[in-house]
Amino acid sequence: MIMWTAGKTSWADSSRPRALLALNLVGTVLVSYHIYVHDLSILFPAVAFVLEIRAFPPTDSTHEQGGVRLRGHPLLQPLYIVLTLRYRQLQVMAGVLLMVFLGLLSLVRTPPGQTAATG
């Protein structure tokens, strides 16, 4: 979901600082020497920032459209649940986070005004 949103729309003026914060948060999770599933909750602002920056064109401004974006966010949940409860292989999530990190890096490095093909 994050990767999909990361490759979706054009650069907004205020997006670079947010993308940097999201990049920092994902990087923090990746290099932390110890992390459990509940510690991944610090990724919530990163998810919100990525959705805000890249999900939908800036012209979208109705309440309904804002609601649709947030309804899409829980789509991440099956991955957490399956990896944690069913297979106990949460480290696979690190691979996903690594790709998100690279997507955000591409987003940060794209000059303003250009559309980055990330994800």
Added chain:
Amino acid sequence: MTTRCRNRYSESSRRARCRDAARFFPIIILLSKPYYLFPRHSDLAAYVTWLVVNLALLCLIPLLLRRRLVRLGKAVLNLWLLACLALFPIFVALIQGQDSILLLFLYCLACADLERGSELAAGTWLASGLYKYHLVLPFVLPLWRRKKLMAGFLSVAVILGFISLAVTGWQGLLGYPRYVWGTEHDLKYVLNSPHGNTANLRGLIAAVVPVSHPEIRTGLIVSLSAIVLAISCWQ
């Protein structure tokens, strides 16, 4: 860690364990102090109280974030709250009574202050999350060029360092690195096992590289982590 203490042990051993835990995560003892105010240290009352605190923090998080987000901010508050609760790690943190939601709240305060340009305040909020230093230091490191943020961070970090020293004494403080090193090499410390439950580079590499090649494993973890940190610092 203190929650785990409450759940697993009898009263006497639980107290000993909590003292033991406090020795290693000294700042966190300040959070667990109110537990002893409950009559006969009722686990249920403590859990419900912490749950209420966590839920209150969770309700404040959307207020902090949506104010700054032009498009997502237009979504109704109820939907934001549902989105918070629907994130599986947050749900697990609530159920288990973990302290991760407090850290998330501090991160949201810091992000809001950073966007507002109040770097000093952001630094103080980030330093307040140092009870989980491994989830804060890699975030702060790339921001080292922001002098006000670092000033706020270091001032609160020093204060918390003195509080930790007062709680544990020099012996506990100096013994902490040895304890962390010990958890890496002793299987009884499941908490630090990378097998299956850690969604970081360490867990990923541990799953890919065989146990028989510890030097490759360590080398990959160190080099990949250094690359990720360097990239973050460079931006």
